[in-house]
Amino acid sequence: MRRSEGVGLFAKKVYAYLKKVPKGKVTTYKELANTIGSKAYRAVGSALSENKDPVKVPCYRVVCSDGTIGRYSAAGGLKKKIELLKKDGIKIKNGKIDLQRFGFRF
DNA sequence: CCGTTGACTCTTT
DNA sequence: AAAAGAGCCAACG
Numbered sequence: 001m002r003r004s005e006g007v008g009l010f011a012k013k014v015y016a017y018l019k020k021v022p023k024g025k026v027t028t029y030k031e032l033a034n035t036i037g038s039k040a041y042r043a044v045g046s047a048l049s050e051n052k053d054p055v056k057v058p059c060y061r062v063v064c065s066d067g068t069i070g071r072y073s074a075a076g077g078l079k080k081k082i083e084l085l086k087k088d089g090i091k092i093k094n095g096k097i098d099l100q101r102f103g104f105r106f
Numbered sequence: 107c108c109g110t111t112g113a114c115t116c117t118t119t
Numbered sequence: 120a121a122a123a124g125a126g127c128c129a130a131c132g
């Protein structure tokens with residue numbers, strides 16, 4: 001029963017696709033999962049929480065589908081995530097992101 | 107294999 | 120607007 005593919009094949013795909021997101025843009029958990037070919041929105045987030053390569057995998061670039069920041073377990077916490085996003089050139093409005101402008105579509 | 111959990115999302119109160 | 124409920128899927132014990 002190959003329930004788990006080593007470290008989790010699913011997570012691997014998440015990392016791979018996330019790396020494709022251009023700088024200055026963000027993606028949502030839903031879009032990411034959909035691109036991979038699954039609807040495991042939650043699994044995507046869980047995979048990112050494991051985040052083995054924070055440098056290669058900018059998890060801060062992943063936000064909720066409604067534009068909210070979501071969560072950030074890495075150093076600095078949610079606050080740091082917002083800072084990083086702003087640094088990428090993403091404008092945050094009242095704690096929310098304009099997915100119309102910054103939401104990257106695969 | 108089953109039950110619980112979770113960086114989610116959608117619909118209904 | 121905010122909270123609660125239902126649905127979704129992968130990882131873990």
